[in-house]
Amino acid sequence: MRFNTKTIHAGVSPDPSTGAIMTPIFQTSTYVQSAPGDHKGYEYGRTQNPTRDALQKNLAALENGKYGLCYSTGLGAIDAVVKTLKPGDEVIATNDLYGGTYRLFVKVFEKYGIKFRFVNMSHAEDVVKFITPATKLLWIETPTNPMMNIIDIEALSKIGKTHHITVCVDNTFASPYLQNPLDLGADLVMHSLTKYISGHSDVVMGALITNNEALYEDLKFIQNATGATPGPQDCFLVLRGIKTLHVRMQRHCENGAAVARFLEAHPSIDKVYWCGLETHPNHDIAKKQMRDFGGMISFTFKKDTMETALTFLKRIELFALAESLGGVESLVGHPASMTHASIPREERLKNGLTDALIRLSVGIEDINDLLEDLTQALKGL
């Protein structure tokens, strides 16, 4: 089955008792046994649920993996990965990282004796010098947020193999439509399903996908033992969203390209960060590992002041000012005052995250309406 068919058919089949074409929402906490231990593979709702099973199978198929596991949030999935480690173990992570991942690593897991190093991974070979015998996990995010840096998954997976280190890729920004890290040699893929995969800004959930049976057994044990499992209603919503993932992503990419080209040519704009531009420093790697370039774009103004950003945000109408990304509707964010406010100004300036940097999650509205809205909001800035 090809990707555009898998979104609709993988892991799901008509309900045997009624023929219902849509996977039922099995809203139950427990399952009746005919004698102790004599059951149909389902005992208790935290441990197993048929709606969740269908979603897990579907996600595994989308990432070309054998095993999928869902968690109540993206962070719940990341938490499970770190719980496979023990005190003294070391993790090397992308430095330009989702803020919540950074917070979980540093504020929660450092207390338990796990060490984290945050490293610029733009050149894969630079990572080798940070590896020690205690390094157990390489944590990669690509494209990164909000600077849209691209990391070479294949090169880092090779480094991971050589040093017997598990390689996990947070594939949230790309989605499996654009990039499949397991095919590039990674051991594990993580998703915040909250974003492109569910795609309608109506559910929060996370997932892990792998081909490694031992890793899967470990993560499944943690899923049940720590209990960060999603409810069946939410699993249904994600399954429903996935059926249009390929159609939505195609439009996100087309609209993203049009918005990036428009901004690049606009006299008020300084830099545009989008990995589809030939001028992007790792455009070649993006072209090699991604099928297209997505709808996430950041840009800076020639007049780089908070005031410029605030005027733009006040004028823009169709792009809603909100955290999150990947939904059908266009969103706009101001990282310096929102998602990245906790990073000291000097630090963020070093990475190009200036005072007026704006991040767009380009939705699937009519492109002419989006460009008209940007035109009026940028006038004279």
Ligand SMILES: *Cc1c(COP(=O)(O)O)cnc(C)c1O
């Ligand atoms: C949103 C997000 C997460 C966290 O996922 P939640 O579902 O919000 O817990 C992790 N990584 C990336 C890249 C994200 O965008």
